[in-house]
Every structure is written in C-alpha cells, then in structure tokens.
Amino acid sequence: MLRPVLFLVGGLAMLSSCAYDNAEELFAAQPTVQCDVTSTTYSATISPILDQSCRNCHSARFPSGNVNLEGYAQAKRYADNGMLVGVTSHAPGFDPMPLGMPKLSDCDVARIKQWVENKAPNN
Numbered sequence: 249m250l251r252p253v254l255f256l257v258g259g260l261a262m263l264s265s266c267a268y269d270n271a272e273e274l275f276a277a278q279p280t281v282q283c284d285v286t287s288t289t290y291s292a293t294i295s296p297i298l299d300q301s302c303r304n305c306h307s308a309r310f311p312s313g314n315v316n317l318e319g320y321a322q323a324k325r326y327a328d329n330g331m332l333v334g335v336t337s338h339a340p341g342f343d344p345m346p347l348g349m350p351k352l353s354d355c356d357v358a359r360i361k362q363w364v365e366n367k368a369p370n371n
Contacts, residue, residue, distance in 0.1 A: 283355035285362040289371045290320055294363050297356050298323060301346050320370045327360075327368040336360050 288294065298317050305312040308319075315331075316322045326332040334342035337357050344351065351357075363369075 283358055285355075285358050288359045288362045288366070290323070290363065290369065291371065293359050294323065295320075297352070297360065301349070301352055301356075305347070324368045324370070327364045330364075333357075333361050333364050 302317050304310070306315045306317040308316050315326065317326065323332070331342070333339070335345040336352050337360075338344040338351055346352070352360075
C-alpha cells in the first residue's frame with residue numbers, strides 16, 4: 249500500500265514541476281528608455297549627475313587629484329578643457345571616472361557631452 253502512494257505522490261510532484269517557457273516571451277526586446285539630451289541644463293541635469301557620481305571625491309572639501317567639481321564655475325572649467333567629457337566617456341588618454349565604480353550610463357555621458365557642446369551654459 250505504501251508503494252502506490254509514494255508512486256502517486258512522486259508522479260504529482262513531477263507533473264507540478266513541469267513548465268513551458270516561450271523563448272520569444274522570455275527574451276523579448278526590452279523597451280528602450282529614451283535619453284533626452286535636448287533639454288540638458290546645468291542645474292537640472294549636470295549638477296545632479298556630478299552630485300551622484302563625482303562630488304564625493306571631487307569637491308572643495310575633498311579635491312581628489314586636485315579636481316574640484318563643486319559649483320558651476322569649477323565644472324565649467326573642466327568642461328571647457330575637455331577633461332569632463334574625456335574622463336566620463338572613458339576616452340583614450342584620460343583616467344576613467346568614477347574611479348573604481350561602473351562607468352556612467354550612456355545617457356548621462358551623452359547629456360554631459362551635449363552640455364559641453366552647447367558651451368556649458370549656466371542654466
């Protein structure tokens with residue numbers, strides 16, 4: 249009597265573990281997130297990126313590598329000399345930043361590039 253019960257329980261366990269997955273559904277293209285670079289401003293776009301990814305090490309209080317990105321005037325200085333785009337885009341000849349952290353998102357790098365191409369306005 250025990251053997252048929254074990255067989256029944258085992259059979260039910262195997263049936264309940266069966267699943268059907270459709271590869272097209274599992275690996276469907278994810279919707280792309282739009283990256284708006286047309287409305288890039290220092291106060292609403294660039295400063296928050298610098299706050300989140302740069303100013304922990306590059307502020308007036310902690311100017312790591314003698315780089316201070318605190319405030320517009322300092323950020324513009326590095327935008328004008330090409331360093332801001334070079335380090336954030338990991339361009340050859342520049343130290344990749346943020347140091348020891350993942351590269352900024354492609355969208356954030358594009359926003360920084362657009363701001364610099366627009367002559368880094370204080371807006």
